Amino acid sequence: MKLYTSWFCPFAQRAWIALEEKGVDYSYVEINPYEVDPSLPGGYTKKQLPIEVKKALYPDFVASSPKGLVPSVSDPNGDKVWESLHVVQYVDERFDHPPYFLPRGDPLKRAHVRIWSDFVTERMQKNFYMMLMDQDPGRQGKAKESFFAECRTFAKAMGTDGPYFLGKDISMVDIALFPFWQRFLWVGGYYRGLEMPDDPDFRRLHTWWEACSQRPAFNGTLVCRPRLISSYSQYSRNEGTSDYAKNLQSSLSGTQKKP
Amino acid sequence: MKLYTSWFCPFAQRAWIALEEKGVDYSYVEINPYEVDPSLPGGYTKKQLPIEVKKALYPDFVASSPKGLVPSVSDPNGDKVWESLHVVQYVDERFDHPPYFLPRGDPLKRAHVRIWSDFVTERMQKNFYMMLMDQDPGRQGKAKESFFAECRTFAKAMGTDGPYFLGKDISMVDIALFPFWQRFLWVGGYYRGLEMPDDPDFRRLHTWWEACSQRPAFNGTLVCRPRLISSYSQYSRNEGTSDYAKNLQSSLSGTQKKP
Numbered sequence: 001m002k003l004y005t006s007w008f009c010p011f012a013q014r015a016w017i018a019l020e021e022k023g024v025d026y027s028y029v030e031i032n033p034y035e036v037d038p039s040l041p042g043g044y045t046k047k048q049l050p051i052e053v054k055k056a057l058y059p060d061f062v063a064s065s066p067k068g069l070v071p072s073v074s075d076p077n078g079d080k081v082w083e084s085l086h087v088v089q090y091v092d093e094r095f096d097h098p099p100y101f102l103p104r105g106d107p108l109k110r111a112h113v114r115i116w117s118d119f120v121t122e123r124m125q126k127n128f129y130m131m132l133m134d135q136d137p138g139r140q141g142k143a144k145e146s147f148f149a150e151c152r153t154f155a156k157a158m159g160t161d162g163p164y165f166l167g168k169d170i171s172m173v174d175i176a177l178f179p180f181w182q183r184f185l186w187v188g189g190y191y192r193g194l195e196m197p198d199d200p201d202f203r204r205l206h207t208w209w210e211a212c213s214q215r216p217a218f219n220g221t222l223v224c225r226p227r228l229i230s231s232y233s234q235y236s237r238n239e240g241t242s243d244y245a246k247n248l249q250s251s252l253s254g255t256q257k258k259p
Numbered sequence: 260m261k262l263y264t265s266w267f268c269p270f271a272q273r274a275w276i277a278l279e280e281k282g283v284d285y286s287y288v289e290i291n292p293y294e295v296d297p298s299l300p301g302g303y304t305k306k307q308l309p310i311e312v313k314k315a316l317y318p319d320f321v322a323s324s325p326k327g328l329v330p331s332v333s334d335p336n337g338d339k340v341w342e343s344l345h346v347v348q349y350v351d352e353r354f355d356h357p358p359y360f361l362p363r364g365d366p367l368k369r370a371h372v373r374i375w376s377d378f379v380t381e382r383m384q385k386n387f388y389m390m391l392m393d394q395d396p397g398r399q400g401k402a403k404e405s406f407f408a409e410c411r412t413f414a415k416a417m418g419t420d421g422p423y424f425l426g427k428d429i430s431m432v433d434i435a436l437f438p439f440w441q442r443f444l445w446v447g448g449y450y451r452g453l454e455m456p457d458d459p460d461f462r463r464l465h466t467w468w469e470a471c472s473q474r475p476a477f478n479g480t481l482v483c484r485p486r487l488i489s490s491y492s493q494y495s496r497n498e499g500t501s502d503y504a505k506n507l508q509s510s511l512s513g514t515q516k517k518p
Contacts, residue, residue: 066412081370089373093366107352111340114348153325 001026004061004072006033008231010179011084013221015071017175018088020217022095031061031070046234085117088172101172109166116157116165117176123150125180129248131192133238140192147184148197155201163211170215178212181205182222183232190229191236260285263320263331265292267490269438270343272480274330276434277347279476281354290320290329305493344376347431360431368425375416375424376435382409384439388507390451392497399451406443407456414460422470429474437471440464441481442491449488450495 003019003026005012019026033054034044054061054068065072065082072082073090081090092101102110127150131143154177159167164174188194196202212218223231234240238249262278262285264271278285292313293303313320313327324331324341331341332349340349351360361369386409390402413436418426423433447453455461471477482490493499497508 079367081367083374083377086370086373090366090370093369107349108338108340110352111345111349114345115342118342
């Protein structure tokens with residue numbers, strides 16, 4: 001099995017953790033989706049290459065991910081799956097042995113794992129990026145409060161009989177959050193002086209982070225700190241050019257019109 | 260089991276179809292999430308009530324859907340699930356008998372059902388709403404072309420041995436698209452003169468629509484045509500006030516800055 005991934009991408013990191021946790025035999029294929037510019041930090045522009053260029057550079061990758069986005073996985077037998085949480089669920093079902101990312105035989109718990117995995121992307125991550133991209137200190141402060149509030153909502157949904165989201169066992173929720181929590185701590189701390197509050201909700205999250213960090217399958221995917229921080233310098237100046245950044249910029253300009 | 264839904268909501272309609280297809284014993288609970296104004300068509304403003312007001316009016320509903328959005332389902336045994344595709348998957352797993360919305364024992368097919376269900380919301384629906392909300396005829400025309408292109412991409416992913424997305428058997432993809440296709444045809448036709456092209460891709464989609472429309476579980480959820488059309492009049496003037504409308508408005512204003 002091949003994993004198409006980019007070292008800086010938190011979504012791709014989810015797929016990587018899933019393959020590591022299941023002990024799958026795979027090869028790691030690094031994709032650079034950006035225009036190269038050796039004068040910039042990291043050597044690239046963060047401008048997405050057009051899909052035709054990606055197709056010429058990486059035909060196997062684009063066959064495995066029609067939009068040309070990481071992560072995707074493919075197999076000589078013809079299987080091709082893209083989108084981070086769909087890859088995680090596919091790996092869970094195809095390699096049908098523990099650890100299970102969605103608990104077997106419990107439809108309610110499985111639904112909650114899906115709901116709270118989406119919550120990470122749609123609520124926690126979104127507020128964090130708003131805080132990172134907005135250039136107005138007042139609005140940054142508001143985004144930080146919203147980010148903390150979403151973290152607290154998440155913490156209250158966590159199980160109490162163990163360190164992971166569900167409690168005793170890991171699940172897709174842990175895989176969904178881990179790459180982002182790394183960025184909240186390191187990138188948020190560096191560019192916005194973000195410090196997590198010291199209260200029971202955040203202590204629960206701290207216990208969670210410690211437990212996940214000690215699992216080799218999670219730990220082995222951590223991006224080295226200075227490299228991670230440097231890769232976010234454009235976001236921190238609101239000069240990101242990914243589709244995701246552009247979508248958020250239009251939300252920011254929406255709020256900026258009505259102060 | 261209780262289904263919390265609103266008659267005009269295509270997402271809630273997905274949950275409704277799922278319960279009907281599985282023959283579940285449920286009660287239909289209509290939620291009006293909007294501020295009431297008898298002078299407007301339909302009698303409401305399309306302004307979302309604050310969550311505290313929803314909590315006071317519909318405590319059981321908000322317990323079953325913390326963001327106060329339809330659809331959600333709840334059960335006296337304590338099960339509560341929200342978000343349309345998560346409800347569909349939950350119903351599929353909890354009522355573990357045919358028809359299956361995700362084929363059993365086929366991880367790749369299951370992944371594709373999830374991927375293409377998301378495609379409906381993220382690509383087809385989005386382009387349709389852009390066409391409906393944008394007030395500039397030139398940009399409407401461009402949005403229509405993008406919408407058609409997304410429909411063709413979808414059609415090419417459809418199975419060839421039957422009318423449904425997968426071919427012979429229905430799946431979550433059919434449930435995901437049906438409520439929106441109704442709106443594409445009726446609302447798009449009325450406000451934007453939308454006519455589906457006559458080519459193999461769209462003939463495949465037409466065959467699909469005919470087959471789904473003949474299933475009682477799908478057919479019984481169709482919204483009556485004049486009522487549906489009238490409920491979209493604000494969208495067609497770009498005066499929608501839902502969160503979804505506001506997000507798209509900020510994308511529109513983004514594109515409007517760079518003509």
